[in-house]
Amino acid sequence: MLVDDKIFLGTSTQPEYIALKYGNRHGLVTGATGTGKTVTLQVMAEGFAAAGVPVFAADIKGDLSGVAKMGKAKGWQTQRAQEIGFSEFKDDIFPVIFWDLFGRQGHPIRTTISEMGALLLSRLLELNDTQEGVLNIAFKLADDEGLLLLDLKDLRALLVNVQERAKEISTRYGNVSTASIGAIQRSLLVLEQQGAENFFGERGLDIADLIRTDRDGRGFISILAADDLMQSPRLYSTFLLWMLSELFEELPEVGDMDKPKLVFFFDEAHLLFDDAPKALIDKVEQVVRLVRSKGVGVYFVTQNPVDIPESVLSQLANRVQHALRAYTPREQKAVRVAAETFRPNPAFSTEEAITQLGIGEALVSVLESKGVPSMVGRTMIRPPSAQVGPILPEERKAIMANSPVGGLYDTAIDRDSAFEVLTRKARDKQLAEERQQLEDEERKTAKRTYQDDAPKKRRSTRQTPAEAAMNSLARTVANRLGNALVRGILGSLKRGG
Numbered sequence: 001m002l003v004d005d006k007i008f009l010g011t012s013t014q015p016e017y018i019a020l021k022y023g024n025r026h027g028l029v030t031g032a033t034g035t036g037k038t039v040t041l042q043v044m045a046e047g048f049a050a051a052g053v054p055v056f057a058a059d060i061k062g063d064l065s066g067v068a069k070m071g072k073a074k075g076w077q078t079q080r081a082q083e084i085g086f087s088e089f090k091d092d093i094f095p096v097i098f099w100d101l102f103g104r105q106g107h108p109i110r111t112t113i114s115e116m117g118a119l120l121l122s123r124l125l126e127l128n129d130t131q132e133g134v135l136n137i138a139f140k141l142a143d144d145e146g147l148l149l150l151d152l153k154d155l156r157a158l159l160v161n162v163q164e165r166a167k168e169i170s171t172r173y174g175n176v177s178t179a180s181i182g183a184i185q186r187s188l189l190v191l192e193q194q195g196a197e198n199f200f201g202e203r204g205l206d207i208a209d210l211i212r213t214d215r216d217g218r219g220f221i222s223i224l225a226a227d228d229l230m231q232s233p234r235l236y237s238t239f240l241l242w243m244l245s246e247l248f249e250e251l252p253e254v255g256d257m258d259k260p261k262l263v264f265f266f267d268e269a270h271l272l273f274d275d276a277p278k279a280l281i282d283k284v285e286q287v288v289r290l291v292r293s294k295g296v297g298v299y300f301v302t303q304n305p306v307d308i309p310e311s312v313l314s315q316l317a318n319r320v321q322h323a324l325r326a327y328t329p330r331e332q333k334a335v336r337v338a339a340e341t342f343r344p345n346p347a348f349s350t351e352e353a354i355t356q357l358g359i360g361e362a363l364v365s366v367l368e369s370k371g372v373p374s375m376v377g378r379t380m381i382r383p384p385s386a387q388v389g390p391i392l393p394e395e396r397k398a399i400m401a402n403s404p405v406g407g408l409y410d411t412a413i414d415r416d417s418a419f420e421v422l423t424r425k426a427r428d429k430q431l432a433e434e435r436q437q438l439e440d441e442e443r444k445t446a447k448r449t450y451q452d453d454a455p456k457k458r459r460s461t462r463q464t465p466a467e468a469a470m471n472s473l474a475r476t477v478a479n480r481l482g483n484a485l486v487r488g489i490l491g492s493l494k495r496g497g
Contacts, residue, residue, distance in 0.1 A: 007047030011084040012377030020259035022367040031322020054219035057265035066387035068096035077383035092385035105225035113149035125187035148417035237271040251294035261295030269300035270307035323357035342376035
């Protein structure tokens with residue numbers, strides 16, 4: 001049943017395959033909880049990796065880590081292989097790189113504030129249109145003045161600077177309100193408490209490190225530890241969207257290939273589209289449509305096809321539908337919608353089959369010759385070859401210790417950027433003003449020494465209200481930036497620990 005240039009998925013009335021040359025035409029894996037989506041994801045990841053295609057996948061429950069350990073041909077896996085006539089089934093193990101935004105269960109993944117961009121950052125911070133406009137102004141100011149925005153303390157320092165220069169900046173770029181700056185700062189604090197400070201900084205992820213093969217020509221499976229990350233679903237979805245955008249921006253056009261350069265699995269895909277503004281959905285649609293010309297296949301994994309906007313769903317050619325339950329009118333409608341996405345099979349009712357599928361069964365439709373969707377087949381998914389279920393923590397550590405990216409990302413780098421530049425400017429301004437005040441006082445003292453004995457009204461040496469305000473402003477900027485440095489150092493120690 002194993003065929004060159006194809007990935008064996010399982011058996012209906014015939015073997016069901018994904019053709020590698022259509023692997024970049026994207027796909028969809030759907031089904032209710034407990035129906036076998038994770039096993040299907042593992043089967044597909046193993047298939048692509050065995051064919052020399054690198055894979056990136058989020059591991060929501062930790063189960064996918066088992067691909068890094070040799071399977072044991074016994075129990076339900078052997079039984080299922082026999083049921084579908086898969087005589088070539090054998091144990092196997094696959095090359096894996098573990099990643100983790102928090103740096104606990106894998107190598108850290110980082111990007112800079114500048115690389116994230118205002119649009120994605122606004123979504124991450126859940127800003128309204130006005131606040132997003134102010135954030136765009138801040139980014140524009142940073143670009144114009146050559147300020148590097150690498151991490152959260154850089155952005156906080158920039159926002160302080162924007163607030164203090166609000167009148168000047170509003171004249172040049174548009175209105176900047178104190179209320180909007182405050183709202184962004186509060187959102188940054190919430191984001192920091194969720195652990196996002198680990199994500200922003202350097203060394204930034206090199207996309208080339210996701211497109212690796214081992215010495216045997218197998219593609220590395222990059223697994224993102226997402227069990228903790230799912231506690232911050234907005235961070236999870238924004239991160240994966242950023243990664244998809246990076247793949248699109250950095251990879252060259254390759255046209256049609258014999259197999260994809262990378263396959264990207266987006267688990268819990270509904271989180272990407274929940275409450276997303278139309279502008280963002282349009283961007284996702286555009287990226288999904290164009291990224292296949294870069295040799296990247298995107299596979300969304302979610303409970304129901306209705307979780308995906310129609311404009312994106314129409315681009316997902318390779319489909320695996322596990323069981324859905326239809327107890328309520330809304331669920332019944334979802335089943336009808338799911339059934340309508342398949343090319344009908346006269347042998348059975350697609351709508352009825354969706355509610356009758358057992359664990360491990362799925363409806364499968366993939367691109368065949370000339371890119372035409374196959375007739376939907378009621379398919380028993382093949383068993384994975386590697387271990388099903390999570391590996392032990394010590395096994396994960398051993399794999400990380402021998403990782404091809406070991407040492408590249410594990411230590412954060414903090415180079416001279418907006419925070420340091422603005423801190424120096426604020427302190428230089430404060431020192432200059434204090435020096436000027438001292439010189440003024442010395443001139444006043446010298447003038448009094450040479451005055452006539454005639455009694456004159458003594459001039460006050462106190463600061464004028466304007467002078468006091470300027471000095472207070474400089475001290476406020478310097479102190480606030482200094483506090484940001486303290487928080488930044490604590491953040492670095494926390495990351496290192």
